[in-house]
Amino acid sequence: MPLTGNALKNLRKLGNKKFRDQQDRFLIEGVRLLQEAVESDFEILEAYCTEEFLRDPAAEPLVQKLKKKARTLEQASARSLAAISDTVSPQGVVAVLARRKVDAVKLLKSTEAESIVVALDSVTDPGNLGSIVRTCDWFGVNGVLIGEKSVDLYNPKVIRATMGGLFHLAIAENVNLPSALSRAREQGYSVYVTDLKGEAHFDQLHYARKSVLVFGNEAWGVSDDLKALADTRIAIRRYGAAESLNVGVACGVVLSALHRLTNE
Amino acid sequence: MPLTGNALKNLRKLGNKKFRDQQDRFLIEGVRLLQEAVESDFEILEAYCTEEFLRDPAAEPLVQKLKKKARTLEQASARSLAAISDTVSPQGVVAVLARRKVDAVKLLKSTEAESIVVALDSVTDPGNLGSIVRTCDWFGVNGVLIGEKSVDLYNPKVIRATMGGLFHLAIAENVNLPSALSRAREQGYSVYVTDLKGEAHFDQLHYARKSVLVFGNEAWGVSDDLKALADTRIAIRRYGAAESLNVGVACGVVLSALHRLTNE
Numbered sequence: 001m002p003l004t005g006n007a008l009k010n011l012r013k014l015g016n017k018k019f020r021d022q023q024d025r026f027l028i029e030g031v032r033l034l035q036e037a038v039e040s041d042f043e044i045l046e047a048y049c050t051e052e053f054l055r056d057p058a059a060e061p062l063v064q065k066l067k068k069k070a071r072t073l074e075q076a077s078a079r080s081l082a083a084i085s086d087t088v089s090p091q092g093v094v095a096v097l098a099r100r101k102v103d104a105v106k107l108l109k110s111t112e113a114e115s116i117v118v119a120l121d122s123v124t125d126p127g128n129l130g131s132i133v134r135t136c137d138w139f140g141v142n143g144v145l146i147g148e149k150s151v152d153l154y155n156p157k158v159i160r161a162t163m164g165g166l167f168h169l170a171i172a173e174n175v176n177l178p179s180a181l182s183r184a185r186e187q188g189y190s191v192y193v194t195d196l197k198g199e200a201h202f203d204q205l206h207y208a209r210k211s212v213l214v215f216g217n218e219a220w221g222v223s224d225d226l227k228a229l230a231d232t233r234i235a236i237r238r239y240g241a242a243e244s245l246n247v248g249v250a251c252g253v254v255l256s257a258l259h260r261l262t263n264e
Numbered sequence: 265m266p267l268t269g270n271a272l273k274n275l276r277k278l279g280n281k282k283f284r285d286q287q288d289r290f291l292i293e294g295v296r297l298l299q300e301a302v303e304s305d306f307e308i309l310e311a312y313c314t315e316e317f318l319r320d321p322a323a324e325p326l327v328q329k330l331k332k333k334a335r336t337l338e339q340a341s342a343r344s345l346a347a348i349s350d351t352v353s354p355q356g357v358v359a360v361l362a363r364r365k366v367d368a369v370k371l372l373k374s375t376e377a378e379s380i381v382v383a384l385d386s387v388t389d390p391g392n393l394g395s396i397v398r399t400c401d402w403f404g405v406n407g408v409l410i411g412e413k414s415v416d417l418y419n420p421k422v423i424r425a426t427m428g429g430l431f432h433l434a435i436a437e438n439v440n441l442p443s444a445l446s447r448a449r450e451q452g453y454s455v456y457v458t459d460l461k462g463e464a465h466f467d468q469l470h471y472a473r474k475s476v477l478v479f480g481n482e483a484w485g486v487s488d489d490l491k492a493l494a495d496t497r498i499a500i501r502r503y504g505a506a507e508s509l510n511v512g513v514a515c516g517v518v519l520s521a522l523h524r525l526t527n528e
Contacts, residue, residue, distance in 0.1 A: 127391055131510045134509070134510060135509060136504070138500075138506035138509050139502075139503050140502075141504070163506060163507065165505075165506055168505040169504075203520065203524055236402075236520065238403075238404075239404030240401045240404030240405070240433075241404075241428075241432040242398055242399075242401035242402035242429055243427065243428070244402075244427070245398070245402050245516065246395045246398060246516075248510065248513055249395060249513050249515070250516070252510075252513035252516055253516045256467065256500065256517045256520070259503060260467055
């Protein structure tokens with residue numbers, strides 16, 4: 001069945017957050033993300049690929065997995081896939097996935113003795129959110145809590161920048177952070193809020209075995225109500241003249257120190 | 265003198281690397297960057313602002329400095345400034361600056377007893393290059409060497425992402441890195457190359473008091489000829505499933521460790 005006008009229109013609409021929210025589904029594209037998706041526990045509702053892709057021997061293993069895992073796998077013209085693509089060089093394969101709902105309360109109830117959770121308060125740049133998820137994936141965090149005012153996790157630019165991290169991590173969205181941080185403390189977590197004026201130097205601490213790290217908005221940092229819920233406000237020492245660090249970079253710097261300083 | 269068709273055309277052309285190279289000049293826009301520019305040693309060749317901007321009492325200190333420092337300051341319509349703007353909400357002020365040439369050899373000849381230099385091999389994403397410059401600015405590095413195959417430092421997206429770092433740091437462009445790294449070693453620097461397969465863990469080293477840190481391309485890392493010039497190949501330990509870290513994040517993580525491990 002070819003990709004008809006209406007189906008194509010619906011796929012294009014998935015570029016829009018409002019429509020993604022209504023439909024509880026999102027679009028991914030390209031070999032790399034599709035490979036991650038077939039290995040993940042995300043449900044693949046629809047997959048589309050070009051004739052050329054179907055015939056490419058290198059694509060054969062992925063096509064086989066899609067045949068098993070996707071509810072439908074249909075052929076589509078390169079032209080129609082290019083029309084829904086967010087990238088300059090579409091790779092001839094896209095899929096629609098069901099949004100996965102991760103519950104923040106359950107995530108925090110994990111019985112692990114050691115756990116790192118990253119909470120994001122109003123991170124609004126898609127590249128930053130994607131980069132943070134990727135960084136969290138590298139440093140093996142146990143979960144990510146995305147606050148209500150952050151950019152949408154399923155924004156195509158965010159998905160691309162996660163480099164697959166979206167499929168590896170437990171990520172709760174639209175989280176009421178004041179409530180979640182209070183809950184985290186009840187569950188034995190210590191809450192560390194990054195703050196340019198923080199009193200504790202991030203690499204001279206002993207981090208708790210269960211830690212929540214809170215990062216904030218690109219322009220104004222973490223909001224005051226969340227700062228009030230912190231056990232410790234941490235700062236990254238500045239040696240030069242910059243006014244601030246990029247939030248994704250700050251996340252990597254703190255996670256790298258936390259690993260060292262928890263295991264000491 | 266209003267901004268005529270031809271002058272406007274020339275300003276628009278500065279969005280193009282070829283033209284920037286021919287003219288040895290580049291364009292910046294917005295209050296924040298202009299404020300950095302007037303305090304820097306960059307030469308301001310031309311400045312343009314809207315009538316509204318000239319009348320804004322909050323802009324008065326910047327306008328005064330521009331009057332002193334810019335060779336010309338002219339009024340232009342909001343419409344013409346919007347036409348050359350790379351941003352969604354132009355702020356009514358732009359300037360053309362002379363490119364500053366920083367010589368890599370001189371930069372490495374610095375007589376400082378302690379020095380950190382960051383070298384970039386084929387960093388191609390504008391956001392990454394900008395973020396790295398900003399991070400280098402935060403961590404007070406002494407100089408940045410940008411290799412021949414990297415994205416242009418004066419790309420508008422790069423400039424914006426440096427958040428002023430462009431004006432605070434000594435940055436050499438189009439550097440022949442094999443030659444520069446050999447020179448650095450002659451000058452007493454130790455060369456640390458980041459490498460996913462590096463044998464040294466980045467936060468268990470004692471860094472030399474004069475260090476060059478080399479970061480590579482987003483997809484394939486540092487090239488083999490540069491790896492061969494390394495004193496040490498360093499890796500950032502991975503705890504999770506991600507294939508790699510973003511290069512800007514890696515830069516922050518290593519710089520933060522280097523400061524701690526040089527001063528111990």
